[in-house]
Amino acid sequence: MSNKKAGVLFKDTPEQKKKLEEVIAAHKDQPGALMPILQQAQDIYGYLPIEVQTTIAEALDIPLEEVYGVVTFYAQFSLYPKGQYKISVCLGTACYVKGSGSIYDKLQQVLGIGGGECTPDGKFSLEACRCVGACGLAPVMMVNDEVFGKLTADDVEDILAKFGA
Amino acid sequence: MINLKINNIPVSVEPGTTILEAARQLGINIPTLCYLKDINEIGACRICTVEVKNAKGLLPACVYPVNEGMEVFTNTKKVLDARKKNLELLLSVHHKECLSCPRSGSCEFQKLCNDYGISxxxxxxxxxxxxxxxxxxxxxxxxxxxxxxxxxxxxxxxxxxxxxxxxxxxxxxxxxxxxxxxxxxxxxxxxxxxxxxxxxxxxxxxEKDMTDDVWAALSNPEKTVIVQTAPAVRAALGEAFGLPMGTNVEGKMVAALRRIGFAKVFDTVFSADLTIMEEAHELVERIQNGGVLPMITSCSPGWIKYCEHYFPDFIPNLSSCKSPQQMFGAIAKTWYAEKMGIDPKNLVVVSIMPCTAKKFEIGRDDQAAAGVPDVDIALTTRELAKMIKASGLDFNLLPDEKFDEPLGIGAGAGVIFGATGGVMEAALRTANDWLTGTDTPAEKMDFSAVRGTEGIKEATYTVGGVTLKVAICSGLANAKKLLTAVRNGEADYQFIEIMACPGGCVNGGGQPFVPASVKNFTDIRAIRAKALYSEDEAMTIRKSHQNPAIIELYKEYLGEPGSEKAHHILHTSYVARKRY
The missing domain is CATH 3.30.70.20 (Alpha-Beta Plaits)
Incomplete structure (x- = not known):
């Protein structure tokens, strides 16, 4: 299990804060308010860190654990921001049979994070994706918009080094 | 009424009754695992599954209400196979170390696997x-x-x-x-x-099992190991030895502790009486000197921690009195140790509590009257049962023995501390005598309004010209309601008793396990509390200030309630804690 306690340093702007307050005020007294609030909070911040979840729990007078339980239940919610370098590994059929699974594993091991997570310095985030349309280059990974193909697990460290890991 | 048939037997029940409850009226026990009446009715585990004629698939009996003309079958091959399969699937991800598991024998899952013949x-x-x-x-x-x-x-x-x-x-x-x-x-x-x-x-x-530490202390020749038992323990310990719920086993418990090897067997009832002396004094002082009101009791360490995390603005309202467990340890390591010529460092105080929060409480700050922790090891009722079993004692054949003196002398007032409302009643008995200057027998005082298992109770008493508005609550969700009302100025009490566990200590988190199959249909809080109220009624000394050991303690050592010495030894402090 990854370390969910060491989150990325949270910074919010007064505008984001104000928007969240408005969203909470708009839904607070409705039954089932938690889902729409979480969805819109994620739109505001891009993810749902402990600070945002705590604000929501306090405003709705429900346990933080209840909020966290809902956030981890639905795949649409993320606990982590996207990193400065967003890494996606294709786990589509062609890439997968060519061994992209071991590239994905290697990235998790080197970066010390799981899929969907972000390194504590905010530099790299990692996710799996389905076909990027470059099956001829399988197995493929992307760092932001740059595509790297015909990979083996041994290439991972060199690629990360290019981005200052 | 709704008429239905269960296993071809007709039965009539109130509308809204579940299949589970209707079957019970016919003496048919449908097994459950996730179901807890009123608080966990989620129909998730599918162990209570039954067949209903013309219904699509099997239905969960615990949450399914009966209909007119319904025909239910609780033990067909289809039902038994489904239950068995559900159990096998749960087992497939279960860490099966049943021989060494502390719940072996009391595990509800294990019982179901046995009952349904998982081979x-x-x-x-x-x-x-x-x-x-x-x-x-x-x-x-x-x-x-x-x-x-x-x-x-x-x-x-x-x-x-x-x-x-x-x-x-x-x-x-x-x-x-x-x-x-x-x-x-x-x-x-x-x-x-x-x-x-x-x-x-x-x-x-x-719970964190500390019985090994107790065995180690008992076999250390340099240590004098004494034990105190909370009032609620005697009302439930017998359940671990097959005795009916509500059996008071005080005498056998004392005999067992002596045979296990404790140098002295004492009673937390003694320090419950001491708590009343100090707390009643503190209350009168607050009322007379414009102190913070309402004053709230501090016996329940679960409640104290809740207050510190969730209602830190009420910390000034908490009585500064240590809990009875801690008062006992503090007196044992000062007055008693001096009297007996024992170095407090070599005196080990073990407590037997119906409570797991007592394990947290012994490590709190400001709980060391003699410079060493007031209490060294806190065990639950369950851990005591374990020690008795490991000792090879046949509990039910033990004679009834008496607590040792002087810290084993208690009044009826201290005994009822184990039930919700007990601390309040004990305090009112003493307050009545102090304020009227009389000696009114306990049976002549009517405090029925503070008894019973309701979550929040309130009452107003006028004694000796003073009108006292009090409230009693148990279960922290009830405490939240009550404190919110006080905070909003909707209630003006002078004195509030709060216990963390619903029903008070008799229903504490450290008491013997009661399976849901019993808990769902029995009020264990009331049955165990009755054992304490009966003991109190049978006692001659029923008021804390008349406990001869308490009188001696103040005369010989502490002076007056609330004295500087009493403050140093018997009072403590609290700290606001983070909620997130």
């Missing part, structure tokens, strides 16, 4: 989740590899105790019970009440 526990062997054991809290451990995801712990934490620090995380195969952001129990605002342990059907939640 191959490895039939669906496959992938399992790996979990680390969480032993970060002072009072308990969590082993998710034995969790059946019934969510009974989640329900009691949220609904009884308003803490909600645990809940289901993730989904599907990865679902597990934990705290927000995977924090450990020791890092979140858990109040240590142990109600989750009492609710757990398996060994996933357990």
């Amino acid at each position: 191959d526990e490895h039939v669906y062997e496959g992938e399992k989740n790996e979990y680390e054991i969480d032993d970060s809290a002072a009072h308990m451990i969590r082993d998710n590899s034995k969790c059946v995801l019934c969510r009974r712990c989640v329900a009691v934490c949220r609904k009884y105790q308003d803490c909600g620090v645990i809940g289901p995380i993730d989904r599907g195969f990865k679902t597990h019970i934990g705290s927000a952001f995977e924090k450990n129990l020791g890092e979140v605002a858990c109040v240590s009440c142990g109600q989750c342990i009492a609710a757990c059907p398996t060994g996933a939640l357990q």
Whole structure:
């Protein structure tokens, strides 16, 4: 299990804060308010860190654990921001049979994070994706918009080094 | 009335009755696992599944209401096979170490597997989740590899105790019970009440077993090991030895402790009486000198921790009195140690408590009157039962013996501390005599309004020209309601008793396990409390200030209630704690 306690340093702007307050005020007294609030909070911040979840729990007078339980239940919610370098590994059929699974594993091991997570310095985030349309280059990974193909697990460290890991 | 047939037997029940309850009226017990009446009615585990004529698939009896003309079958081959399969699937991800599991024999899951004839526990062997054991809290451990995801712990934490620090995380195969952001129990605002342990059907939640430390102390020739037992323990310990619920086993418990090897067997009732002296004095002082009111009792360490985490603005309202457990230790290591010529460093004070929060309390700051911890080891009623069994004692054949003097002398007032309203009643008995300057027999005073298991009770008494408005509450969700009312100026009490566990200490998180099949249909709080009220009624000394050992203690050592010495030894302080 990854370390969910060491989150990325949270910074919010007064505008984001104000928007969240408005969203909470708009839904607070409705039954089932938690889902729409979480969805819109994620739109505001891009993810749902402990600070945002705590604000929501306090405003709705429900346990933080209840909020966290809902956030981890639905795949649409993320606990982590996207990193400065967003890494996606294709786990589509062609890439997968060519061994992209071991590239994905290697990235998790080197970066010390799981899929969907972000390194504590905010530099790299990692996710799996389905076909990027470059099956001829399988197995493929992307760092932001740059595509790297015909990979083996041994290439991972060199690629990360290019981005200052 | 609704008319239906269960296993071809006709029965009439009130509308809204579930199949489970209707079957019970016919003496048919449908098995359950996740179901806890009123607080966890989620129909999740599918163990209570039954066949209903013309219904699509099997139905969960625990939550399904009866209909007119319904025909229910509770033990067809189809039903039995389904239950068995559900149990086998739960077993496939269960950490099966039943021989060494502390719940062996009291595990509800194990019983179901036996009852339904599971012959191959490895039939669906496959992938399992790996979990680390969480032993970060002072009072308990969590082993998710034995969790059946019934969510009974989640329900009691949220609904009884308003803490909600645990809940289901993730989904599907990865679902597990934990705290927000995977924090450990020791890092979140858990109040240590142990109600989750009492609710757990398996060994996933357990108290931190300290019995080995007690055995080690007992076999150390340099140590004098004495023991105190809380009033609620005698009302429930017998259950661990097959005695009916509500049997008072005080005499046999004392005999057992002596045979285990404790140098002296004392009674927390003594220090409950002492608490009344100090607390009543503090209350009068606050009323006369314009102190912070309402004053709130401080006997329940689960409540104290809740106040510190969730209502820190009420810390000035808390009585500064240590709890009876801690007062006992403080007096044992000062007055008693001096009297007996024992170095307090070599005096080991063990307490037997119905409570898991007492394990947290012994490590609090400002609980060391003699420069060493007031209490060294706090065991639950369950751990005591374990020690008695390990000693080879035949509990039911033991003679009835008496507590040792002087710290084993108690009044009836201290005995009823174990039930919700007991502290209030004990305080009122003493306040009545002090304020009227009389000696009114306890049986002549009517304090029935403060008795009973309702979550919030209130009463107004006028004694000796003073009108006292009081409230009593048990269960922290009720405390939240009451404190919110006080905070909003909707209630003006002078004195409030709060106990963390619903019904008070008799229903504490450290009491012998009661399976849900019994708990769902029995008010264990009332039955155990009755044992204490009966003991009180049969006693000649029923008021704390008339306890001869208490009179001697003040005369010889402390002076007056609230004296500087009493303050140093018997009072403590509190600290605001983080909620997140």
